[in-house]
Ligand code: SF4
C-alpha cells in the first residue's frame with residue numbers, strides 16, 4: 001500500500017517541528033531509571049523503547065490534587081479558571097490512548113467536567129506502536145475502547161508509517177510533509193488491533209461474592225493504592241471542603257482517591273459499605289473487567305500492565321480474569 005513514511009533519521013526533525021505547535025511532552029527515562037511523561041525539550045529525546053511510563057497521561061487531564069471551587073464572602077462561589085496552552089503528547093501507546101478515550105467518556109459526557117474539557121481541548125495526541133511485554137494484557141482481554149489519536153506512528157523497517165485521524169492531525173501532517181516520503185509498504189503490524197470488541201451480556205452479571213479468590217487477594221494486599229494511582233482509567237476522586245481560618249473563605253478540592261483504601265466507601269456517620277478488603281477487590285475487579293454505571297460493558301482495563309509492575313505484593317488479577325471472563329465468553 002502507498003503510505004506516508006518517516007525515517008528514524010528524521011524523527012528528531014519531526015520533534016523540532018512539532019514544538020512549533022505547542023508544548024511537546026513524551027516519555028523520558030530519568031537518571032533514576034523511571035520513565036515519565038515530561039517536556040521533550042531540545043536535547044531531551046523520548047525513550048521510545050520504554051514499554052510504559054510510571055504514571056499514565058491522565059496526570060495531564062486530572063491533576064492529583066486541585067481546587068475545583070473557591071468561595072469568598074465578596075465574590076461568592078467561583079469556578080477556577082486556568083490557561084491551557086496547546087500541549088502535544090508524543091509517543092502514547094495504544095493502551096494509553098484507549099485510557100484517554102475511557103476518561104473522555106467519563107468526563108466529557110452529558111455533564112462535562114469543565115477543567116477536564118478545557119485541558120482535553122488543548123491536547124494533541126500522537127500515538128506510536130509498541131511491543132507488549134509479560135506485564136501487558138492488551139492482547140488478552142478485549143475492550144470496546146479504541147486507541148484514538150490525532151497522529152499515529154506505526155513502526156516499520158527503518159521508520160514509521162504516519163497516519164492522521166483528525167483534522168488537527170491532518171494539519172500537523174501537512175506542516176511536516178517535507179519530512180515524509182510516499183512509500184509502498186506492506187500494512188504495518190497495528191498494535192491497535194487489540195481494541196474494538198464489545199462485551200456481551202453475561203459479563204454484566206454480578207460477581208460471585210463467595211469466590212475464595214477475593215479473600216486470597218485481600219490477604220496479600222497491603223492496601224497501598226499503587227495499582228490505582230498508576231492506572232490510566234482509575235479516576236475516582238475525593239472532594240474536600242477546606243475552610244479558611246478567616247472564616248470568610250473556602251476552597252473545594254478534589255484529589256485522587258483509591259478504591260482499595262478503606263476510606264473509599266466510608267460515608268457520613270462512619271458507615272462503610274465496602275469495609276472488607278475482599279469486598280474492595282471485588283469492586284475493583286468489576287470496574288476493571290466489566291465496567292459499571294453508565295459505562296457498563298466498557299471494561300476499564302486497557303492492559304497497560306502498570307498495576308502489576310507497581311504492586312509491592314506482586315498481585316495480578318489476570319489469572320482470575322482469564323477464568324471468569326473466559327467462562328463468560330464461552331456462554
Ligand atoms: S487495571 Fe492494570 S493493566 Fe489494566 S489498565 Fe489499569 S493499570 Fe493497566
Ligand code: SF4
Pocket residue numbers: 220221222223224225226227228260310311312313314315
Ligand atoms: S498495589 Fe498491590 S498491594 Fe497495593 S493496593 Fe494494589 S493490589 Fe494492594
